[in-house]
Amino acid sequence: MARYLVTGGCGFIGSHLVERLLAAGHEAFVLDDLSTGKRANLPDSVPVTVGTVADPAVVETAMAGMDGCFHLAAVASVDRSREAWLETHHANLSGTIAVFDAARRANPRGPIPVVYASSAAVYGDNPNMPLREDAATRPLSAYGADKLGCELHARVADGVHGVPTTGFRFFNVYGPRQDPKSPYSGVISIFAGRIAKGQPITINGDGEQVRDFVYVKDLVRCLTAAMDAPRAGAPVFNVCTGVPTTVNRLAEVLASLSGRALERTYGPARAGDIRLSIGDPSNLRAAFDVTCDTSLEDGLRDTLAWL
Ligand code: NAD
Ligand code: UD1
Structure with a gap:
């Protein structure tokens, strides 16, 4: 049994992840600013800190004593990233750096792993279908650019600070909630x-x-498989069906x-x-033996x- 922080845990994907972690016997703690998420998406028993990932002190406190972090908190809207460029950047990129930074000190045993949400938006209008992870990234929005920034900073977290990370480029996710x-x-x-x-x-x-289109319950299986798997070099995977x-x-x-x-x-x-x-799901399948099927x-x- 492990203790996990789920940022954005009151949201659509985060609430399914928390459900899966609890079913597997883990402890889940949530940090969420409730901007789009709802407390009612989670059982009352799950501790929720209401606050923003853009505040490093809030993240540091929420992450203390954890064994790992699933980082899903973001303003998940391309439109909003156009209307409020800098504000969404604070949540989507600075917030992610705050999460990687806090992961360095969260546990006396050493840096804890972070599994985080990127997006197919990093590919922009690349026409080479199906998209493989090594395809050119050319985001068309501030949202996509910040998600790509998360992937770059994940390499820094790993290479410079010893924080193990796994990133997932979600395609179009759907499901209840x-x-x-x-x-x-x-x-x-x-x-x-x-x-x-x-x-x-x-x-x-x-x-x-x-x-x-990826079903949310398949996606959260990928997230938990990645937390348990060994990793090196800040890998990034598509989460897609093909x-x-x-x-x-x-x-x-x-x-x-x-x-x-x-x-x-x-x-x-x-x-x-x-x-x-x-997307091309081959690397996802090879790395974690999971399929979004x-x-x-x-x-x-x-x-x-x-x-
Ligand atoms: P969502 O809006 O339901 O969930 C995001 C959660 O993060 C919400 O609970 C929201 O209240 C919280 N949040 C937002 N800003 C925050 C902040 N500054 N501090 C703390 N909490 C904050 O959206 P979702 O679809 O569940 O998205 C989860 C993640 O997956 C996001 O990172 C999103 O960018 C990514 N993603 C989603 C899709 C999709 O198809 N749904 C596709 C690609 C990537
Ligand atoms: C999705 C993500 C976006 C991400 C992108 C990356 C969502 C909501 N958005 O955008 O964050 O950057 O993938 O690849 O998940 N449509 C209609 N009628 C409607 C609504 C939509 O025809 O009422 C069409 C859209 O024009 C589009 C398709 O349905 O062609 C899918 O739209 P949408 O669900 O908004 O997702 P993406 O545009 O793929």
């Missing part, structure tokens, strides 16, 4: 919420854009699973929308059941 009401919500939570209520959806552009799904097909599957007629209108393409985003249908069934 992804807030359909948030303006920053992903396409699955928006469509699922509307289709289940018999409301129309808007498809941006022709709907033939492709995404690699399976392409168009936005049109997504809408059709959701309508069929909800037993509703699909009412869709086609609007203008979203400015800067990436046409293709598919929940079928889209099964994952969507769970998501609809939660609504």
